[in-house]
Amino acid sequence: MxxxxxxxxxxxxxxxxxxxxxxxxxxxTANRDGGGPATNGSKADASSGPVSAEAGPTTSPEGPTAAAPHTAATPVQRQELNRLLGQFTKAGTSAQKAEAATLLARRYENVQRFDSAGYYYEQVAAAQPGPQALQQAADAYFQAFSFASSDERIKLLGGKARDLYTKVLAKSPDNLDAKTNLGMTYMASDNPVKGVTLLREVLAADPxxxxxxxxxxxxxxxxxxxxxxxxxxxxxxxxxxxxxxxxxxxxxxxxxxxxxxxxxxxxxxxxxxxxxxxxxxxxxxxxxxxx
The missing domain is CATH 1.25.40.10 (Tetratricopeptide repeat domain)
Structure with a gap:
């Protein structure tokens, strides 16, 4: 080796x-994501629904915790996340919900909480269906998958990214970036041969x-x-x-x-x-x- x-x-x-x-x-990407103290590294922080920013990774004078060493929201950032979460929860129309979810996703990306970003991009796609929102959600989950440190999180986040990239390709079959990332999620699954096949298909289309x-x-x-x-x-x-x-x-x-x-x-x-x-x-x- x-x-x-x-x-x-x-x-x-x-x-x-x-x-x-x-x-x-x-x-x-680096292999450092522990999932935050609220989840003990076992699942995507917000993959099952909105969570308060206070439930995210804690910090100490030395910096991020061992549970999520790459994530560190400042008090100001956590306050902003909670404010936006309130807007998302109270949103009455699809347009308002999509707008609030987009802002939340971007803020979570800023603090490298990619699984939470993926969740909110999924909400954008649900409110305003389209390949762009699906791609953003897939890319965010792929980032989280790339940071995951436990087998459970690798399986969970890779599966989320895989499902979303499959939907992206159903709408845009020539999207080679999506196909490449989809292939890499299969490499960490029970079907790595499928991953190699997809990567070779990408090269066949673009050597x-x-x-x-x-x-x-x-x-x-x-x-x-x-x-x-x-x-x-x-x-x-x-x-x-x-x-x-x-x-x-x-x-x-x-x-x-x-x-x-x-x-x-x-x-x-x-x-x-x-x-x-x-x-x-x-x-x-x-x-x-x-x-």
Whole structure:
């Protein structure tokens, strides 16, 4: 396994031991969501209905709690959320409910409560049906899925995103972003073959699709198919030579296949594309292993 070979800086995805974790990493977000103290990390905070902002993640002088380390609403933000929740509850017409739900969803996105944002975007879609609202709800749940740390939350939030993306694609079958994300939710389900099939369909429609190339590269790493991973990352850097993640992973996977010069070139390119000192340190560590 690659996990443990290097310490990746923020913004660079690191392969992990668990398949679900690696799938989430391929979703390009951190794996940190605990669901808030009110749920003990077991469910989406607002997936079953509106909740007061006071029931959300608490903070301490040190910052967010361990239960939800990426979420931290200030007292002012919590007050605003509760005010908007009151407006949503009292809304008498579909238009008023959709307006209040949209504002709530955006505010929850601002404090990285993506599951709650997804719930309120769902309310927008219910009040004013349309593919845009469905997509917003699906994207928010996908973000929450990507942050989820427990198997229960991965299953719950991945399922919510999957159901909504399926509805989006029923209305807009050519939506490749939705199909790519749908594929990644299947990778953390009981039917990962369906996920791979969807990602390949995306590439068949758009051979230069960066998301699909990246995700398939990560999935090849997951299954220890480093030759295939190299091919995907080579394709990706041809499409976008400035993709730092792709260059770094091309270096990692090339090293695993014994192509040391190719690995060295990719690592140096990745380093040249970013001013992040953590990335530079990771590159130097990997280069030292090639000598």
């Amino acid at each position: 690659i996990g443990g070979l290097f310490v990746l800086p923020k913004g660079i995805v690191k392969p992990k031991e668990g398949k679900a974790e690696l799938t989430q990493d391929a979703a390009r 230069k699709n960066e998301r699909a190339l990246y995700d398939l590269g990560i999935l090849a790493v997951q299954s220890n198919q480093y030759d295939k991973a190299v091919e995907r990352f080579q394709q990706l850097v041809k499409v976008n030579p400035k993709n730092v993640n792709a260059q770094f992973y091309l270096g990692v996977t090339s090293a695993r296949t014994g192509a040391k010069e190719q690995a060295r070139a990719a690592f140096l390119t990745a380093k040249s594309l970013s001013a992040d000192p953590a990335l530079a340190a990771s590159v130097e560590e990997e280069l030292a292993k090639l000598k």
